[in-house]
Amino acid sequence: MPELVFFCGTMDCGKSTLALQIEHNRSARGLQGMIFSRDDRAGEGKLSSRLGLVTDAVEVGDGQDLYGYLVDHLSQGGRADYVIADEAQFLAPEQIDQLARVVDDLSLDVYAFGITTDFRSKLFPGSQRLVELADRVEVLQVEALCWCGARATHNARTIGGVMVVEGAQVVVGDVTHSADEVGYEVLCRRHHRRRMTSASARAGALSPDVLPIASA
Numbered sequence: 001m002p003e004l005v006f007f008c009g010t011m012d013c014g015k016s017t018l019a020l021q022i023e024h025n026r027s028a029r030g031l032q033g034m035i036f037s038r039d040d041r042a043g044e045g046k047l048s049s050r051l052g053l054v055t056d057a058v059e060v061g062d063g064q065d066l067y068g069y070l071v072d073h074l075s076q077g078g079r080a081d082y083v084i085a086d087e088a089q090f091l092a093p094e095q096i097d098q099l100a101r102v103v104d105d106l107s108l109d110v111y112a113f114g115i116t117t118d119f120r121s122k123l124f125p126g127s128q129r130l131v132e133l134a135d136r137v138e139v140l141q142v143e144a145l146c147w148c149g150a151r152a153t154h155n156a157r158t159i160g161g162v163m164v165v166e167g168a169q170v171v172v173g174d175v176t177h178s179a180d181e182v183g184y185e186v187l188c189r190r191h192h193r194r195r196m197t198s199a200s201a202r203a204g205a206l207s208p209d210v211l212p213i214a215s216a
């Protein structure tokens with residue numbers, strides 16, 4: 001039976017790498033995938049992994065009907081044996097419904113990849129719909145780690161390494177810490193709740209407040 005599978009995890013846990021591996025394994029057996037992506041860091045119409053691999057993809061636009069796109073593609077003689085949708089958190093809930101319809105009405109497997117929650121630990125609408133509709137939700141097994149060594153479960157947005165909690169839900173970026181730019185850092189829940197990034201933990205460790213008091 002064809003399935004809608006949601007592969008999820010924090011940023012930087014290998015979702016796009018897995019998407020590219022699934023694509024590679026199927027295309028090596030002569031199958032042809034329809035690859036959707038949206039706002040990939042590598043640019044429009046790309047699906048890229050931090051391991052350096054990249055492939056072309058159909059850039060999904062606002063309000064684009066993904067089911068209609070596939071029906072048009074197939075009726076014009078195009079081929080699609082399965083569907084991959086990366087950065088699926090950026091898709092609208094209606095587009096997730098369209099992907100479910102691709103599974104049910106076109107009998108194609110759909111593999112969606114994305115982060116579940118944003119920098120405020122709130123579900124992205126697209127990810128919420130995936131959790132509601134997917135036949136299977138798979139949490140990636142290569143866990144990203146918080147600076148403390150615990151499994152990272154949350155995504156923090158940072159500016160100059162300091163965690164921020166205000167701002168637009170969507171800001172494309174990477175797990176970096178340049179001085180003024182928006183970056184991201186994966187944290188365990190405890191340190192996300194305490195807004196403690198690696199930079200603020202380091203600063204705290206160096207603060208005179210926590211240095212041992214010299215005995216008189």
Ligand SMILES: Nc1ncnc2c1ncn2[C@@H]1O[C@H](COP(=O)(O)OP(=O)(O)O)[C@@H](O)[C@H]1O
Nearest residue numbers: 010011012013014015016017018048049050051
């Ligand atoms: N230089 C490297 N050597 C080995 N693995 C790496 C290297 N750089 C990144 N990775 C792996 O790639 C993962 C990120 O992969 P990617 O598919 O881009 O993540 P995601 O799509 O989940 O954000 C990292 O968690 C790490 O396991």
Ligand SMILES: Cc1cn([C@H]2C[C@H](O)[C@@H](COP(=O)(O)O)O2)c(=O)[nH]c1=O
Nearest residue numbers: 011012115118119155169170171172173
């Ligand atoms: C937490 C969070 C992330 N984003 C953006 C940042 C990246 O461009 C993508 C995630 O990509 P990855 O391949 O999983 O690293 O999402 C965002 O826009 N808003 C957020 O709150």
